[in-house]
Amino acid sequence: MSNTKLALILAAGNGKRLAARSGELPKPLVRLHGKPLLEHVMRGAHQAGIERFVIVIGYRGHLIQQWWTSGPVRDLPVTWIENPEYLKDNGVSVLRAKPEIREPFLLLMSDHIFEPETARALLRQPLHDGEVSLAVDKNIDSVFDLDDATKVRMQGERIVELGKSLRLYNALDTGMFHSTPALFQALERAMFNWNCSLSDGLRLLASSGKFKGFDIGGAHWQDCDTPEALDYAKDIFAAVNLNTSARPQSIYA
Numbered sequence: 171m172s173n174t175k176l177a178l179i180l181a182a183g184n185g186k187r188l189a190a191r192s193g194e195l196p197k198p199l200v201r202l203h204g205k206p207l208l209e210h211v212m213r214g215a216h217q218a219g220i221e222r223f224v225i226v227i228g229y230r231g232h233l234i235q236q237w238w239t240s241g242p243v244r245d246l247p248v249t250w251i252e253n254p255e256y257l258k259d260n261g262v263s264v265l266r267a268k269p270e271i272r273e274p275f276l277l278l279m280s281d282h283i284f285e286p287e288t289a290r291a292l293l294r295q296p297l298h299d300g301e302v303s304l305a306v307d308k309n310i311d312s313v314f315d316l317d318d319a320t321k322v323r324m325q326g327e328r329i330v331e332l333g334k335s336l337r338l339y340n341a342l343d344t345g346m347f348h349s350t351p352a353l354f355q356a357l358e359r360a361m362f363n364w365n366c367s368l369s370d371g372l373r374l375l376a377s378s379g380k381f382k383g384f385d386i387g388g389a390h391w392q393d394c395d396t397p398e399a400l401d402y403a404k405d406i407f408a409a410v411n412l413n414t415s416a417r418p419q420s421i422y423a
Contacts, residue, residue, distance in 0.1 A: 172293035174274045174348065175221040181208060181280035182228030182256040182263045187396045188281075196230045198280040199237055200394070202403055207394055208234065208280045212243050215276060218289035223248045224270050225280075226263040228256025261357045261366035268354040275349055281394045282345035283403050288389040292348050295384050300352040302375055304329060306341035306383040307391065313342055314392065314402045320369065322383060329381045332369055341383060344391045352380065 185197025192200045198208035212223060225248055227234050238244055253266045264277070274297055276289060284305075292305045306322050306329075313319055321339035323331040332343060347353075357371035375381040392403040 172219055172290075174276060174293050174297075175219065176271065176273060177212075177215045177220040177223050177276040177278055178264070178267050178271060179208070179211060179215075179223060179225045179278045179280050180260055180263045181234060182226050182231070182253045183260070184229035184256065185281070185395065188394070188400065190397050191400060194230070196227075196234055197395075198234055200281075200400065202283065202394065202400065203407070206237065206241075207283065208237075209241065209243055210283055211278055211280055212246055214284055214286045215278060215289055216243075216246060217286035218276075218293060220276055220289075221247070224251060224267050224275075225249070226251045226253050226266050228253045228263070258365045259367035259370075261360065261368045261371055262364075264368055264371075265354060265357050265361075265366075268351075271351060271354075273351070275351075277347040277349050277353075279345040279393070282391060283394060283407060284344065284346060284391045285389050288344075288386050288391065289346060291386070292346060292384050295348065297348050297350060299350060301350055301380045301382060302353050302372065303348040303382050303384050304372075305344045305346040305386050305391075307344055307389075308341045308385050309388065310340075310342060314399060315396070316342075318393075318395075319343065324383050327382045327384075328379060329372075329376050329383045331376065332372060341385070344386060345393060346391070348384075 181198040199206045251266050253263045320334050320343035321336035322341040323339045356374045360366045360370035390406050394400045394403050
């Protein structure tokens with residue numbers, strides 16, 4: 171059983187590439203099998219043992235808060251953080267949450283769908299002081315839209331490089347991290363012109379041997395940042411009845 175009970179979810183971006191489906195809705199409220207992406211992410215994390223959430227919002231964030239207030243996951247405790255600079259890189263959103271987090275946490279993206287057992291398995295892995303662990307997919311040939319995926323090069327269990335343009339890689343970034351607060355310090359060091367990406371901070375951790383990977387095996391995941399990717403997610407996470415299915419992926423009903 172993991173001692174990590176807190177999740178940080180990034181939900182601030184304007185999701186331009188998904189605008190054909192979202193219209194003016196923020197991307198976290200785009201529906202997959204009848205439920206907002208953010209609901210799938212929160213429910214999946216809760217099934218994995220998460221009890222509290224910090225959610226960073228930006229583009230039309232008030233709509234996300236309104237949905238939560240009257241929605242089916244309103245009983246899950248949420249601390250809302252606003253990022254008015256949501257057009258900057260995602261590292262800025264992570265840093266906005268720093269004052270609220272002083273313990274290990276699960277870092278998730280609001281548009282990355284996953285199986286709850288994947289998060290549960292990641293949280294069971296040992297995490298030492300100052301480390302960040304990334305759930306990686308080594309089944310490279312089966313990943314949808316490889317060109318858009320963030321590539322990872324590992325040596326043993328350590329991640330030594332990551333980036334979308336890597337030429338030599340042996341795994342892919344699933345967008346799910348088990349992190350210590352050391353991530354915040356790395357992002358602050360990576361800041362340039364008041365901007366930084368999550369990957370910028372992670373590269374610094376990799377250079378100091380503090381960034382490791384956890385292979386998810388054959389588990390499913392999908393980044394739903396384009397209409398095509400959303401359609402693919404509908405296929406791999408089939409709609410099922412939550413009350414009759416015991417499989418971990420039943421969260422995607």
